[in-house]
Amino acid sequence: MRRKTALRLAVAAAGAAALVLGLAQGQYAETLSKAVYLCLECVGLG
Amino acid sequence: MDRGLKRKCIQLASAVLYNANFAGFRDGALWQGGGKGVCVPGLNCYSCPGAVGSCPLGALQNALSRLPRKLPLYVGGFILLTGLALGRLVCGFLCPFGLIQELLHKLPGPKLGKSRWTRRLSLLKYVILALFVVAIPVYAAWAQGYPLPAFCKYICPAGTLEGGWPLALLRADIRGRLGGLFAWKSVLCILILLACVFCYRSFCRFLCPLGAIYSLFARFALLAMRVDKALCDNCGLCVKKCPVDVCHVGDRECVQCGACRAVCPKNAIYFGRERDP
Numbered sequence: 001m002r003r004k005t006a007l008r009l010a011v012a013a014a015g016a017a018a019l020v021l022g023l024a025q026g027q028y029a030e031t032l033s034k035a036v037y038l039c040l041e042c043v044g045l046g
Numbered sequence: 047m048d049r050g051l052k053r054k055c056i057q058l059a060s061a062v063l064y065n066a067n068f069a070g071f072r073d074g075a076l077w078q079g080g081g082k083g084v085c086v087p088g089l090n091c092y093s094c095p096g097a098v099g100s101c102p103l104g105a106l107q108n109a110l111s112r113l114p115r116k117l118p119l120y121v122g123g124f125i126l127l128t129g130l131a132l133g134r135l136v137c138g139f140l141c142p143f144g145l146i147q148e149l150l151h152k153l154p155g156p157k158l159g160k161s162r163w164t165r166r167l168s169l170l171k172y173v174i175l176a177l178f179v180v181a182i183p184v185y186a187a188w189a190q191g192y193p194l195p196a197f198c199k200y201i202c203p204a205g206t207l208e209g210g211w212p213l214a215l216l217r218a219d220i221r222g223r224l225g226g227l228f229a230w231k232s233v234l235c236i237l238i239l240l241a242c243v244f245c246y247r248s249f250c251r252f253l254c255p256l257g258a259i260y261s262l263f264a265r266f267a268l269l270a271m272r273v274d275k276a277l278c279d280n281c282g283l284c285v286k287k288c289p290v291d292v293c294h295v296g297d298r299e300c301v302q303c304g305a306c307r308a309v310c311p312k313n314a315i316y317f318g319r320e321r322d323p
Contacts, residue, residue: 001320004266008130011266015126022120027109031120032083034108035092035100038076041199042093042104043210044228045220 049304053139054148060088061142063098065208070095074216085124087132088141089256091202093209095216102128103256104198104205107183111193125259133267134260137250138301143204144250150242158245165291167252168299174201175255197255199227206235246289250301261298268319271296271306277314284310 040046064086067077077098086099109118137144178197186194213220241248250257273295284295284306291299295306307315
């Protein structure tokens with residue numbers, strides 16, 4: 001149980017750190033710019 | 047309200063929330079709001095005219111194609127946190143494509159039961175994850191210098207069903223550009239949808255790489271189906287009645303649907319965090 005809790009804390013910390021670092025690097029804008037335009041691959045055009 | 051019906055309501059609500067740009071279904075224009083920079087937990091194509099959020103798989107493939115210049119931190123962090131909190135609860139409750147598959151399975155017809163073959167076939171989704179979501183996009187970006195979201199391009203039935211088909215119906219400019227790839231994706235999507243009539247959630251069980259990712263969190267996700275060992279008498283009814291290929295309640299194949307909970311004669315199965323021993 002303790003090992004599981006430690007693993008959860010580590011994953012939560014890694015996830016939160018990655019999210020914040022990604023935001024700081026402007027990756028939100030990159031995700032947004034892909035998602036607001038038509039994805040040709042997704043719809044089967046290219 | 048019956049637990050199964052409650053789950054269906056949550057599935058439907060999430061599908062409507064993910065695709066709340068209702069005007070898009072009328073004019074075929076994609077939502078341009080800031081919400082599209084945020085991933086939704088389930089598989090939902092961002093090229094669906096109704097989509098107001100981003101697909102985590104599509105976003106992941108595009109972020110991976112920026113390697114090695116940039117690590118996929120933003121979407122990777124989102125997936126880590128979602129997996130930790132919910133695991134495959136996302137598959138059972140928050141995936142519109144999962145809901146579609148379950149509804150299709152309600153249509154009359156012969157139903158294929160689970161077996162050791164379906165259990166083996168469930169490993170295919172990890173191959174698809176490794177090849178189409180990670181290896182090919184990373185290799186294409188490295189070797190050719192442009193992003194290739196291979197899962198979206200060659201396989202994803204959600205993209206065809208939610209994006210390709212509605213947009214082809216709504217927009218003449220897209221209809222004029224349809225070709226071999228669209229035909230391939232359409233045939234594959236039809237085959238997958240047909241398979242779901244005969245085989246419960248066949249896409250989730252055998253092909254979905256997002257489910258494969260979330261399954262990696264099965265052992266330590268915060269919210270999940272759990273067994274109270276003090277009450278369980280190991281009758282095995284839970285595994286027998288489970289519609290997917292589990293070996294025990296809450297393992298990597300469990301989509302947290304709760305079918306086991308309904309049949310447990312000892313009420314030993316519960317949903318939530320672990321109880322203190």
